Amino acid sequence: MKRPYDALMPLPKAELHLHIEGTLEPELAFRLAERNGVRLPYADTEELRAAYRFEDLQSFLDLYYELMAVLRTERDFADLADAYLARAAAQGVRHAEIFFDPQAHLARGVAMDTVVEGLWRALGSSERNHGVSTRLIMCFLRDESAESALRTLEAARSHLDRITGVGLDSAEVGHPPVKFRAVYEAAAALGLRRVAHAGEEGPPEYIAEALDVLGAERIDHGLRCLEDPALVERLVRERIPLTLCPLSNVRLRAVDALTEHPLPALLDAGLMCTVNSDDPAYFGGYVGDTFDAVREALGLTEDRLRELARNSFLASFLEDDEERRGRYLAEVDAYTFE
Numbered sequence: 001m002k003r004p005y006d007a008l009m010p011l012p013k014a015e016l017h018l019h020i021e022g023t024l025e026p027e028l029a030f031r032l033a034e035r036n037g038v039r040l041p042y043a044d045t046e047e048l049r050a051a052y053r054f055e056d057l058q059s060f061l062d063l064y065y066e067l068m069a070v071l072r073t074e075r076d077f078a079d080l081a082d083a084y085l086a087r088a089a090a091q092g093v094r095h096a097e098i099f100f101d102p103q104a105h106l107a108r109g110v111a112m113d114t115v116v117e118g119l120w121r122a123l124g125s126s127e128r129n130h131g132v133s134t135r136l137i138m139c140f141l142r143d144e145s146a147e148s149a150l151r152t153l154e155a156a157r158s159h160l161d162r163i164t165g166v167g168l169d170s171a172e173v174g175h176p177p178v179k180f181r182a183v184y185e186a187a188a189a190l191g192l193r194r195v196a197h198a199g200e201e202g203p204p205e206y207i208a209e210a211l212d213v214l215g216a217e218r219i220d221h222g223l224r225c226l227e228d229p230a231l232v233e234r235l236v237r238e239r240i241p242l243t244l245c246p247l248s249n250v251r252l253r254a255v256d257a258l259t260e261h262p263l264p265a266l267l268d269a270g271l272m273c274t275v276n277s278d279d280p281a282y283f284g285g286y287v288g289d290t291f292d293a294v295r296e297a298l299g300l301t302e303d304r305l306r307e308l309a310r311n312s313f314l315a316s317f318l319e320d321d322e323e324r325r326g327r328y329l330a331e332v333d334a335y336t337f338e
């Protein structure tokens, strides 16, 4: 994608809604498949890339879980995260809070230790290698049981020095936040930060429930809040950040076209919006590409883009390093659009 305004230096930003499994590009999938002796039902990367042009949520999830079979060893998880961090850094990402889905790996017989230590190999050296600070957020699959989520948290107990928080993802409708009350209470007692996907395809009530029942500090997606003016007012008053993913919304048909994305309305309402890539290998772009795309499709001004970048750092879990947050914000303020 052409980058007319930031060819020299991209706008500094944080990425707060990124599933590491959703960064698996076809080339890396084939390389890992070969390394691990896993047979993929695609002739080559071209055929696999064509499969990435899925048409709905179910065909996306089918492919997403199918390709996870190539992730077996610590080295695989490290390579996956390292490839993401390199791409993100090139698009101006200075800080990334990265989701992973342990249940999808435990179910395939891959140990929690392999997943977390593998990811950490890349995250722990990311600042040195890519200039990107990181946090790791463990997500529960909401279409799995509450007991499974509790078992997953238990399995992660010896890795909590690597994990900053918990999240909730996968198919939303029919799996309200309240189902995960117990595991979020347990996570809070362990000192973990809490976020949750809500109001993507599910109703606005799920957003309020994620705040009230789960103690969510950020809402992932949340765009359906616009259907409930009282909820919007509350989100503004409490300064609850929304981690929006416009390209994902278009690919998964939450909105019909990028030109119709409610981001401008959400910003005009005074909500603390951030822009993120979700599953960039599958949804047509990384976060810098996403900034470019919304700028063009929605006619966002430079002030709006700067506001989105500032919000990304303000909404990040950098409370343990305010000096760093201040540095990142100063970089945003000093940025000149070409």
Ligand SMILES: [Zn+2]
Pocket (backbone or CB within 6 Å): 017, 019, 169, 197, 220, 278
């Ligand atoms: Zn997501």
